[in-house]
Amino acid sequence: xxxxxxxxxxxxxxxxxSAEPMTVRQVSACLTDxxxxxxxVMTVLDRLAKKGFVRRERAGRAWRYRPAATREAYVAExxxxxxxxxxxRQAALTRFARSVSGSEADVLREALAALTxxxxxxRT
Amino acid sequence: MPAIVLALGAVSAGCVLAARRLSGAAWPRRSPAVxxxxxxxxxxxxxxxxVGALVGLGIGLGARAGSGPTWRVVESAAGRPAWLLxxxxxxxxxxxxxxxxxxxxxxxxxxxxxxxxxxxLGAAVAAVLRARHRQRQLLGLxxxxxxxxxxxxxxxxxxATAYCVPGLRASIVVSAGALDLLSAAELDAVLAHERAHxxxxxxxxxxxxxxxxxxxxxSGTARSANHHVALLVEMLADDRARRRGPARELATALLxxxxxxGGPAPAGALAADTASAAELTARVTxxxxxxxxxxxxxxxxxxxxxxxxxxLPAAALLLPWGIP
Numbered sequence: 065x066x067x068x069x070x071x072x073x074x075x076x077x078x079x080x081x082s083a084e085p086m087t088v089r090q091v092s093a094c095l096t097d098x099x100x101x102x103x104x105v106m107t108v109l110d111r112l113a114k115k116g117f118v119r120r121e122r123a124g125r126a127w128r129y130r131p132a133a134t135r136e137a138y139v140a141e142x143x144x145x146x147x148x149x150x151x152x153r154q155a156a157l158t159r160f161a162r163s164v165s166g167s168e169a170d171v172l173r174e175a176l177a178a179l180t181x182x183x184x185x186x187r188t
Numbered sequence: 189m190p191a192i193v194l195a196l197g198a199v200s201a202g203c204v205l206a207a208r209r210l211s212g213a214a215w216p217r218r219s220p221a222v223x224x225x226x227x228x229x230x231x232x233x234x235x236x237x238x239v240g241a242l243v244g245l246g247i248g249l250g251a252r253a254g255s256g257p258t259w260r261v262v263e264s265a266a267g268r269p270a271w272l273l274x275x276x277x278x279x280x281x282x283x284x285x286x287x288x289x290x291x292x293x294x295x296x297x298x299x300x301x302x303x304x305x306x307x308x309l310g311a312a313v314a315a316v317l318r319a320r321h322r323q324r325q326l327l328g329l330x331x332x333x334x335x336x337x338x339x340x341x342x343x344x345x346x347x348a349t350a351y352c353v354p355g356l357r358a359s360i361v362v363s364a365g366a367l368d369l370l371s372a373a374e375l376d377a378v379l380a381h382e383r384a385h386x387x388x389x390x391x392x393x394x395x396x397x398x399x400x401x402x403x404x405x406x407s408g409t410a411r412s413a414n415h416h417v418a419l420l421v422e423m424l425a426d427d428r429a430r431r432r433g434p435a436r437e438l439a440t441a442l443l444x445x446x447x448x449x450g451g452p453a454p455a456g457a458l459a460a461d462t463a464s465a466a467e468l469t470a471r472v473t474x475x476x477x478x479x480x481x482x483x484x485x486x487x488x489x490x491x492x493x494x495x496x497x498x499x500l501p502a503a504a505l506l507l508p509w510g511i512p
Contacts, residue, residue: 069328076329115325135330139345142326145319146351146361168465169447175472176443179436 085128196241203234229494236501246295312399348449354391377438384428
């Protein structure tokens with residue numbers, strides 16, 4: 065991943081960790097292990113805001129930044145839209161909601177058990 | 189002209205019937221690649237034949253030999269020359285009757301259908317590119333590597349899943365749940381399956397069928413075609429994965445994810461698991477007890493049938509216009 069992408073990721077991690085919106089200064093303070101200029105952090109936060117991942121609000125003279133959604137929400141979106149390849153959102157949603165039903169799962173579990181009984185388990 | 193139109197209409201209807209037969213057939217599972225080629229030929233042939241039949245009707249209905257729609261220069265009421273489109277069959281200038289209205293409707297429908305088919309294909313491509321872009325954005329922020337699966341992106345989600353993001357910068361994504369659930373050998377089998385999807389660009393095979401389904405949501409045949417081609421594509425990737433490792437590992441991986449995956453795991457067209465238990469069972473059975481492949485003669489016949497089917501409407505459309 066390129067450097068800019070890596071920075072975006074690091075900054076999102078910082079924002080997700082924090083319970084409160086943070087100023088640029090506070091975000092920089094969390095990234096002391098990297099030698100980052102104040103303007104770099106601001107630029108990356110700007111990019112993230114433009115992409116819609118970060119929201120900002122004025123607090124006095126400074127801007128405060130917070131993530132637009134929780135990390136879990138984005139992971140869920142990732143998993144859901146993985147099947148949106150075909151653009152058929154409706155089908156994607158029904159498939160996501162419909163897991164293998166109880167009785168079907170039992171049948172599959174039995175089949176799996178029978179298979180792994182036949183030969184020594186290959187699980188490490 | 190009417191003979192060609194009838195022939196094209198027959199091809200169009202025949203494609204729909206053949207699609208229904210193919211949906212119910214058992215042989216495709218023995219040679220998924222051949223069956224996919226046949227599905228593609230059916231889709232292409234239907235599109236060309238239907239458009240051709242409608243356009244041909246629009247031009248040729250009621251036409252007498254040698255006369256077709258022509259542009260003529262006539263004297264208009266004001267005494268100046270004017271262009272005029274006169275219909276065939278002796279319809280006077282500016283005079284519409286039922287026949288010419290029906291012809292105009294057919295012509296318009298044919299052109300509209302062609303426009304719709306081109307449009308939905310473009311729209312489908314745009315939608316897919318947008319979805320992939322968003323996937324890459326999110327993966328950039330959320331995914332990380334793992335020494336267990338070098339070169340693969342891992343997302344921290346408890347439900348077990350594995351899928352690929354095709355395209356120029358293709359990637360394979362695996363959930364943390366899948367890493368926990370599956371053994372090393374099972375993971376290898378799943379990754380081999382996903383790599384086969386990427387290598388052979390199965391996403392391009394699926395695209396036209398998904399696009400057709402978007403345009404004709406109400407059509408059972410379109411839905412069935414999309415569904416069957418998606419399943420055949422999974423079986424094809426299963427076959428490719430089988431070349432690189434024992435089939436048993438992939439079979440147990442599929443069963444494990446479905447039975448213990450941890451709840452609603454996304455099952456997409458190119459994910460390693462399938463939505464329906466019946467389809468999953470079919471794939472597992474196929475992996476463990478492979479049926480003999482189709483005899484070469486049947487394969488050759490099927491390919492030949494597909495080629496003829498695809499070329500039939502094109503041949504009819506290219507025949508000289510003047511034939512009555």
